[in-house]
Amino acid sequence: MNNTRILLSDKTIAQLPTPKDGWYLARDTELKGFFVVVGRRKRTFTVQGDLRQGGKRSSSIRVSIGDTRELTTRTARAMAKEYLAQISKGQHPKATKEVGHSGSVPVGNTVGATVTLRQAWQRYLVAHLIRKGRSEKTISGYRDHVERLFAEWLDTPLSELAMDPARVANKHDDLTKQNGPYIANGSMRTLRAIYNHARKTNRSLPRDNPADAIDWNEEKRRDTGMGxxxxxxxxxxxxxxxxxxxxxxxxxxxxxxxxxxxxxxxxxxxxxxxxxxxxxxxxxxxxxxxxxxxxxxxxxxxxxxxxxxxxxxxxxxxxxxxxxxxxxxxxxxxxxxxxxxxxxxxxxxxxxxxxxxxxxxxxxxxxxxxxxxxxxxxxxxxxxxxxxxxxxxxxxxxxxxxxxxxxxxxxxxxxxxxxxxxxxxxxxxxxxxxxxxxxxxxxxxxxxxxxxxxxx
CATH class of the missing domain: 1.10.443 (hpI Integrase; Chain A)
Structure with missing residues (x-):
């Protein structure tokens, strides 16, 4: 089949026809260099860009991001932007992996890209809080932050939050208005801790913690004691x-x-x-x-x-x-x-x-x-x-x-x-x-x- 150009989304990717043999590319009309490789058995998010050395084009590389069944298009697009930015600086996004003959890099472990806040929270709860004997009150506080204040993010991949720091900053602003500055700060400290813990076992997660994007509210020590x-x-x-x-x-x-x-x-x-x-x-x-x-x-x-x-x-x-x-x-x-x-x-x-x-x-x-x-x-x-x-x-x-x-x-x-x-x-x-x-x-x-x- 011939290559095609469409605005990639979860819906349009699902509607792409499966080739009888071989594969073809469905290029994104919004982000240059971002496309899906459509094969008979799977569809893979991929980016392609020119590596530059000394300001000159040295080679063109193609890097796989992940399976469309495991990544949302929104997450893949955010990761594609990061990969393309690295390529434009002369850095290979997966320099530690062996590059194939075609200049592409085999699809690596995508767990880090797909781990959701819910999954990261469950691991943090068991491995860090329960196993280390944290009090019921401490655990209850973390659970309230994650399961109530971040309820709409529970099934969101952490990589998606990391690649959209403005979304996290806006959430902190909303929590400050609705719940107060102390709860807003506390919830973001929880998110920061869970992300850092998740990255220990998912090195493909971006190094930048999404909570680093917020402007912390000033906190004053409560002086409510008696003389x-x-x-x-x-x-x-x-x-x-x-x-x-x-x-x-x-x-x-x-x-x-x-x-x-x-x-x-x-x-x-x-x-x-x-x-x-x-x-x-x-x-x-x-x-x-x-x-x-x-x-x-x-x-x-x-x-x-x-x-x-x-x-x-x-x-x-x-x-x-x-x-x-x-x-x-x-x-x-x-x-x-x-x-x-x-x-x-x-x-x-x-x-x-x-x-x-x-x-x-x-x-x-x-x-x-x-x-x-x-x-x-x-x-x-x-x-x-x-x-x-x-x-x-x-x-x-x-x-x-x-x-x-x-x-x-x-x-x-x-x-x-x-x-x-x-x-x-x-x-x-x-x-x-x-x-x-x-x-x-x-x-x-x-x-x-x-x-x-x-x-x-």
Whole structure:
């Protein structure tokens, strides 16, 4: 058959007649040098151009892009533009492959060209997130970005996004308007990570990450923590919460500076009253970052009250979780509160912990250790956290808790709600009513309870 010239598209390529023998070319009327080789068994996207050396034409080469059954015409056209640009600069697009006698290059592995966002996401999910023990919250955040915000791109080849960076930049602009600057930036960081991960096993993907095309929104660190003078009013708000388990949860979040997701999954077996520690089994970063939090007297009393309230309100769930709830998991699942009821919670309290730590004279280094932050610098790698835990860090933790409660001043005696919850005799009653833990000898827990209650 004779060669033909048409505007190549998925539809027009599908309508091309199959030759009885041999092959023919269907050249694109839009992009010079881009065509489809139509054979009896397959149809192949191809480009042809002149290699130039020193500004002079040295040879004409033909390079295969991929099978029309595996690539969309839009993707193939984008790749053709890249190939032709390289050829015009004297570079062979597939210089590492052996060139045939006709000057063409055999069709190579087109997996990189055809891998879709959905496929890349599934591999990233299993190989990078699940296998490395990332938290459910972290995985949920990535999934929301990919499966909700990028839903229309799930079956789009990554190479297509890479060859059309304006499309990605426009998407970032739209997300900024519709969802806000932080979510827009976060979703693009997810896309960037997935693309980089996919390219490790698909070297035919363009080196330029499509997320590099965007103009990142400015992000300012949220400063929502409280100072010492703000704590009294916050304690009054907290005392008014109806659910005592939630009340103690927010208090422990403040006293420990921990992430809420870590505290939600604390189990009774994680509390060691003898050593006065709380084990965080799965913090941010996974099990390899597991650590022990030293407990101050106020933190121990908080946990004692939590155990008592949990066993009264959630007798079944409290057997497994320190902060039980009605969720499917059995532990407290939603930790957000109405701002009109409780003005600060979650990360606000984590920032407050750092603020109070500074006011209490605790060094930034010790505060980071207590919060399980990564410590930059070579020397920090020689610090053995467990050696500091028993005495030094517990003393620093106590200094922070003391600073928090000192802010209440005489409110514990003047405010009836605060007194009923945190007053001296209220703590004694809470301690005396707590049931014996099944996995801790009663005399050991009694000693821990009575000792810390007297000093509380």
């Amino acid at each position: 010492i003078s703000d704590l009294t009013e916050w304690f009054r708000e907290l005392a008014a919460l109806e659910n005592p388990v939630r009340r103690e949860f927010h208090l422990l979040t403040l006293l420990s500076g921990s992430r809420t997701t870590a505290l939600q999954q604390v189990k009774p077996s994680h509390i060691d009253f003898h050593r006065r520690t709380l084990h965080i089994e799965k913090p941010k970063g996974g099990r390899k970052r597991a650590f022990d939090i030293p407990l101050s007297r106020e933190m121990i009393l908080c946990l004692i009250r939590t155990i008592r309230f949990g066993r009264q309100i959630y007798p079944l769930q409290s057997q497994k979780w320190v902060f039980p709830g009605d969720s499917a998991s059995g532990h407290l699942a939603e930790t957000k509160e109405d701002r009109g009821t409780l003005s600060k919670w979650g990360n606000d309290l984590r920032q407050t912990f750092r603020t109070v730590a500074s006011a209490a004279g605790v060094s930034e280094f010790d505060a980071k250790l207590l919060m399980n932050h990564s410590i930059p610098g070579v020397n920090a790698g020689y610090v053995t956290r467990q050696k500091l835990l028993e005495d030094h860090l517990r003393g620093q933790q106590q200094a922070i808790s003391t600073a928090v409660f000192s802010a209440l001043g005489k409110s514990l005696t003047k405010d009836s709600d605060l007194g009923a919850w945190l007053g001296r005799w209220a703590s004694c009653r809470a301690a005396s009513r707590v049931q014996t833990k099944p996995d801790v000898p009663s005399n050991e827990q009694d000693r821990a309870t009575s000792a810390h209650t007297r000093r509380g």
